[in-house]
Amino acid sequence: MNQQNTAVAADPEVGSSADPQIDTGAGLPVDAELLQLLTPAGERVETPENAAYRERVAHLDADALRGLYRDMVLTRRFDDESTSLQRQGELGLFPQSLGQEAAQIGSGRALSPQDYVFPSYREHGVAHTRGLDLADILRQFRGVDHGGWDPDEHNFHLYTLVIGSHTLHATGYAMGVQRDGLVGTGDPTKDTAVVTYFGDGATSQGDVSEALVFAAVNNAPLVLFCQNNQWAISEPTTKQSRVPIYQRAHGFGVPSVRVDGNDVLACYAATAEAIERAHSGGGPTFIEAYTYRMGAHTTSDDPTRYRTSEQEALWRRRDPIDRLRLLLEAEGAWDEQWAADLAAEGDALGERLRTFVRGLGRPSTESMFDHVYATEHSVVTAERQWFEEYEASFTDDGASRTHDQHGGAR
Amino acid sequence: MPTFEQFKLPDAGEGLTEAEIVQWHVAVGDEVTVNQTIVEIETAKSLVELPSPYTGVVAELLVAEGDTVEVGVPIIVVDTDPSGATSAGGPAAEPAAGEASGSGAVLVGYGVAEQASARRPRRGSAVAAAPSGPTAEPAPPVVAPAAPVAVPAAAAPVRPAPSGPIRALVSAATAGRTVLAKPPVRKLARDLGVELASVPATGPGGIITREDVLAYSARSEPRTLATYAGDDSPWLNDAGTGSSVTPDGRQTRVPVKSVRKRTAEAMVQSAFTAPHVTEFHTVDVTKTMKLVAKLREDREFKDVRVTPLLITARALLLAVRRHPDINASWDEAAQEIVYKHYVNLGIAAATPRGLVVPNIKDAHRLDLKGLAQGLSDLTATARAGRTTPADMSDGTITITNVGVFGIDTGTPILNPGEAAILAFGAIREQPWVHKGKIKKRWVTQLALSFDHRLVDGALGAYVLSDVAKILEDPAQALVWG
Secondary structure, three states: OOHHHHHHHOOHHHOOOOOOOOOOOOOOOOOOOEEOOEOOOOOEOOOOOOHHHHHHHOOOOHHHHHHHHHHHHHHHHHHHHHHHHHHOOOOOOOOOOOOOHHHHHHHHOOOOOOOEEEOOOOOHHHHHHOOOOHHHHHHHHHOOOOOOOOHHHHOEOOOOOOOOHHHHHHHHHHHHHHHOOOOOOOOOOOOOOEEEEEEOHHHHOHHHHHHHHHHHHOOOOEEEEEEEOOEEOOEEHHHOOOOOHHHHHHHHOOOEEEEEOOOHHHHHHHHHHHHHHHHOOOOOEEEEEEOOOOOOOOOOOOHHHOOOHHHHHHHHOOOHHHHHHHHHHHOOOOOHHHHHHHHHHHHHHHHHHHHHHHHOOOOOHHHHHOOOOOOOOHHHHHHHHHHHHHHHOEOOOOHHHHOOOOOOOO | OOOEEEEEOOOOOOOOOEEEEEEEOOOOOOEEOOOOEEEEEEOOOOEEEEEOOOOEEEEEEOOOOOOEEEOOOEEEEEEOOOOOOOOOOOHHHOOHHHHHOOOOOOOOOOOOOOOOOOOOOEOOOHHHHOOOOOOOOOOOOOOOOOOOOOOOHHHOOOOOOOOOHHHHHHHHHHOOOOOEEOHHHHHHHHHHOOOHHHOOOOOHHHEEOHHHHHHHHHHOOOOOOOOOOOOOOOOOOOOOOOOEEOOOOOOEEOOOOHHHHHHHHHHHHHHHHOOEEEEEEEEEOHHHHHHHHHHHHOHHHOOOOOOHHHHHHHHHHHHHHHOHHHOEEEEOOOOEEEEOOOOOEEEEEEEOOEEEOOEEOOHHHOOHHHHHHHHHHHHHHHHOOOOOHHHHOOOOEEEEOHHHHOOOOOOOOOOOOOOEEEEEOOOEEEEEEEOOEEEEEEEEEEEEEEEOOOOOHHHHHHHHHHHHHHHHOOOHHHHHO
8 A cells, every 4th residue: 555655645745745644724735643522623533544543522511611712812822921931031942832732732631530631742731731840840951950840740741851861761661550450340440551752853762662662562551642743853754664663563563543633622532542552451542643843852952944834734734722722612611701711711820920930049959869769768868968057158048140040069 | 111121143053153144134223023033044054033022112233234243242132112112322322231141142051151150259268359469360278278178179289290391391382272183093192102192293183193192102212311411301101101390300200110110119129039149151152143043034933923032932941951959949838839731922012111021831731832822912901901901910930131121141130939031131142162263153142040949050950951952953952852
């Protein structure tokens, strides 16, 4: 079968660039390989093949849909505000999730509270669904904290900056869950799945293949959620894989599905299916959410150097938030007052983030001893005592150079 | 009263130090809101639009389009309270307001240090309390802090700079230069004790190459003593030796350690416990030289190095086979003589680290080619300085090839724990009585030292004579082998 050729032909708008799969709303047929429940025009897709998935989102009423919309809008506001804060010199770096809100919110909202998430570093939307205060994320990107939150508080592990390595952590954690007997009990409050988020670029790392091997042979309750945002920094997916990424999972014996990553309902449905499989002892699932990184890789990157504005414009028409708004309007669930309140909520979030970030002080130097060991350790205790005595030997308290004077330490 | 806030140029990438102002999107008097784009800048990485951190009225643009501005420099002043009463001072009079707000634009963790960092004053430190002069580097406080004894290192006196005029010159000339070298070259430099910063680079882009290091190392070799006035400055390359020049500048003292120390101990122990006797024998080795030349042509030996030393080693092994009681040692503690049923043949080698005597294990089992291979391996390892203690332990008899230095012979001192050592001198063309006539022949001198506690003169003579006979006529080896 010659997928690549047929795929290219399906999308004349981008010519020969490999951006094949998604209905642009211009009346093109939906690719059979792609699970889509909501078109960019905001219309529900109903085919015999997707009946099972439609079933999984059938319970999402107008309130629930508005909830998903709110999640995505607030995530995007967080994204915009954080980018501005970086440009204003308040953050060292920021990786935007712009354009990937549906993939993150749709999947994140399909999880149960007891499920455990291993994110990479762009999963702001997932963090939001796990109940994190988004402001906490900015501690790390301001460079004052190695993490920013207690992973066990929200079952949301710290951001991992090393590409792909956390998929192994997730696999190991899932095997632990399995050994704790938290799989296949039939108790929906007990059965636990582990979800790991990574990008298309990570699939080029050996770690992800290892994770697939171990998750498959151990039948681990794991969901490997790959957000294919088309770009590994400046390297397009087409240069990273000869086959669609979701097909790679087949070779490992892991069932997989490719969903429209800008379709919050499809992402929800596919994740719900994978979570159910994991909970029931059915083993791992690989989900490829086909989406697009609308922003730069990070604030240090300049995507205009390697991709065209036509491509960006094409994907802008597939925006995940716009299409849900169209659906809400079409189904009479749109409420202007509610929308205005949401806008105000976004502004308040922006204001809160600005104040929070600007007020973030340097952590106390003593805190470096806090997380070396989980329990008290005699060597660390001795070193802490030594350090306190050393600090006490200075006539100033060090505060003048550490709190006000940014950038002293390089 | 108006409140003026400065916005300093942030680092819009990671670790950028400057940016060019491409275009202002606002002018003085314009109202701006938070996150409104105010300026477009170009960094080394990209074009970036900067959003305003303030809401207010633009009071002043501090840099012009086209200017290249360093990160941390204020670029715009915004009046965040324009409805307040006008103050006499104007924006420029209140630059401190922006700083006080704590939103300095240099990035945490990335930014450029705004000023040279000053040392924090220590309690009880008179030095630190005094203002440091503008020209001099602040002196490191060496006064001990009045803190508990547990407070360490920081109070330790600063290590004195390397002494000697040569090193001082080198340091001054290379100060501040970035050293570029690949890891293997860095390791080589470390092994040779060469300070990379001192090595002139010839590689592309100023990279220091392997050849650069070797050339520098060769030049840094100890030079001959002064032979004329004015050249009596210290010459010893002190890298890694811990040497120090005496206060009068006329001597360099080097602590005795490592190989030198072990050599000294071994020699003293050997020389003053085993009564040494040395016997000499001058021998015509012309036939050995012919054999060496022939073997070098032999395909069988094309991969190994064939030398007169190889034949000598073989000869000694045959002599040991005929007189095994030479291959022994004196056990003083047990009051026993220990006869070895194996030969671990030691080869004394001069290496960059000093004299080492590794041995070829079970040399008696090796054929000529195996022995040649063993010799090559042993010398290569020794030259590379990788000889291990195991390589040097449990030797049973040794050859020292003093001939490589052009020396006729010497009176070798026994490797401790062995009963005999053979010195192999230089092979020279000399007039020699051969078949009744004076001929030009290849001649060398052999010297065998032995421990007279367990080896008598006769036994030593038999062994030395056997070796000589084989070197004189290698065919003799067929008879004895």
